[in-house]
Every structure is written in C-alpha cells, then in structure tokens.
Amino acid sequence: MTNQAETNSKAQAEPTVARNAFGDVAPALADYTDRILFGEVWARPGLSPRERSLITVASLVALYRGNELPFHLGKALDNGVSRDELIELITHLAFYSGWPTASTALAVARQVFASRDA
Template structure:
C-alpha cells in the first residue's frame, strides 16, 4: 500500500510562472517518489530535512519541517538532527537551519 499523497503548494506558488515545474512537483516528486514503498514517509522526511540543512536551503525548510512533524518526527528529533549535522554539514548551515526551525516551531 502506498503512503498518503502529500499536498504541496506548487500550483499556487509556481503554477502561472512555471506550470510544468508545478506539475512535476505534484505528480512526480510528491505523487510518485514520496509514495514509493522502499522508505517510510518518516525516513523520507528525515533525509529531505538533512539534505536541505546540508545544502543551506533554509527557504524550503518550513514546509519540510511541518511535513516531517506530520510524518511522525518530533520537534526534538529535528533539532537533534540539525545539531548532529553541524559536525558533518557545517556549523553555519546548522545555525541557519536552527533559526528556521525556531521560526516554524516557536513563532507561529
């Protein structure tokens, strides 16, 4: 059984500007890749958040931090992952990610 379909904001954000990009985001990325049975949604979220931290893509973190929580990862686990990544991805990248997490978790 495939995991639930993830709803993105791609159509709203990119639909007029880049309709193909929005379609690929919804149908291929979240419609196919995220629903493959080989990894759980929880595992996919942890991998994705880690990649975003390592790449310093903090603008994408708010969506994926919320999705990670929906997929069963606690705020404490996400903070611990970012702390761990500080030693592998770099201190400034982890600090930027922690600031993004602070904004998502505590400034709602």
C-alpha cells in the same frame, strides 16, 4: 463515475504548495512536483514518509536550502518526526555541514515550531 481526465482536471484545479509557490510562472514544474515528486517518489515503497522526511530535511540543511526548509520541517512534523529529533538532526549535521548551515536551520525550525504553537 468519474473518468481519469475528470480526476486529473480536479487535481489540477486544487491549490498545492507547488502551484501557490511557482505555478503562475512554471505550471509544468508545479505539475511535475505534484505528480512525480509527491505523487510517485514520496509514495514509493521501501522508505516510510517519516524516513523520507528525515532524509529530505537532512539534505536541505546540509545543502543550505533555507527556502524549502520550512515546508519540509512542517511535513516532517506531520509525518511523525518529533521536534527533538529535528533539533538533534540539525545538531548532528553541524559537524558535517558546518555551523552556518545548522544555525540557519535552527532559526527556521524555531519559526516553524512557533507558527505551530500559535
């Protein structure tokens, strides 16, 4: 039987998106991202992972956060959001967050979709 320290040690050794992206320069932030954001916040009851993905993608598009968008578009697809729904979300946001945010998000979506089709 493993104890909590062994479980934590194994989890810390596994590469994650956060660890790969910035764990070398900010290991504490990578740990908080893995444990708190994805381990606790995304696991809370009240919203499904699909709903959380829609909210997150909409926020990233509206805030013009292109660096985080590819990961979260992929996560949205993994959580059951369709490509058509993502495109509709981006189209809808063009009227609220502006054409530059929407056109940038569409270019990112095109890349994410193409990488999934390859």
